[in-house]
Amino acid sequence: MQPTQNSTIITSLTELGLGPNEALLYEILLKNPNATIPVLTKASQMTRTMVYYVLNNLIGLELAQAEKADKKTIYNAAPPEKLEDFLADQEKELQRQKNALKGIVSDLGSLYRLSHNKPGVRFFEGMEGIKEVLEDTLANNTQKMILTFSDAAGYATYLKDWNTSHYAPKRKKLGIFEKVIIPNHPLALEFLKNYKSNEVTEVLFVDHQSYPFKTEINIYENKVSFVTFSPKAHIGAIVESKEIADTMTAIFNFTWQIGKKYCAELQPEWLSRYQSNTKKATN
Numbered sequence: 022m023q024p025t026q027n028s029t030i031i032t033s034l035t036e037l038g039l040g041p042n043e044a045l046l047y048e049i050l051l052k053n054p055n056a057t058i059p060v061l062t063k064a065s066q067m068t069r070t071m072v073y074y075v076l077n078n079l080i081g082l083e084l085a086q087a088e089k090a091d092k093k094t095i096y097n098a099a100p101p102e103k104l105e106d107f108l109a110d111q112e113k114e115l116q117r118q119k120n121a122l123k124g125i126v127s128d129l130g131s132l133y134r135l136s137h138n139k140p141g142v143r144f145f146e147g148m149e150g151i152k153e154v155l156e157d158t159l160a161n162n163t164q165k166m167i168l169t170f171s172d173a174a175g176y177a178t179y180l181k182d183w184n185t186s187h188y189a190p191k192r193k194k195l196g197i198f199e200k201v202i203i204p205n206h207p208l209a210l211e212f213l214k215n216y217k218s219n220e221v222t223e224v225l226f227v228d229h230q231s232y233p234f235k236t237e238i239n240i241y242e243n244k245v246s247f248v249t250f251s252p253k254a255h256i257g258a259i260v261e262s263k264e265i266a267d268t269m270t271a272i273f274n275f276t277w278q279i280g281k282k283y284c285a286e287l288q289p290e291w292l293s294r295y296q297s298n299t300k301k302a303t304n
Contacts, residue, residue, distance in 0.1 A: 154259055
């Protein structure tokens, strides 16, 4: 019996991901073992060229086989159980496409927002979310520069090992320079004293009692990111806007210049050696 384009089997096969012609020919093959091209052409009402094309697709999907018999080629459908393998392959491909989209959606969104003059804001939760925010300062930083108001005490409490083993050496390897203003909390001083990437880091300490930063702010490219190491919640955000980034850059530069002048006595003795390494690396 010749199948029709509206059969339930064909509808189900197309829902699994087969094209209409592949679904039609697969059903014909199921009902016509050892089918030849003339048989398939007549049953499907396709041209011979189209039948060959669709058969090649089915064979490539491992849903059909071809073999020689009595000097002619015959075709058979693969067992229906093979459709489970086909579906599994479809799911893997879908996951690959999702991962590919995840990898570019941020850049595509940036292009859209910048071309439409719309600031983009993304929010993140948990320590893994904070790590993702901080990773962005390295992954999307063609200017090789980060300006930071740092809650180094919070950093030392929650991300010391991750920073030491991953973020700091990665930033150093990428050659991304950081100028950072840090309240001189004892935890921050201890954290920075033996910092592993001081060759690409310039530090200015300010009084932690007068200026107790509770959020770390990173300014880079056309973005400003925020991460908060609160005992109650770990949250982060990335704001993408040239105007906001430019304004924050101006605020940082103003603070840096004033701090260099009025906070000189707050700089620890070991920082002069630290900054010496920085100058050598940038010369």
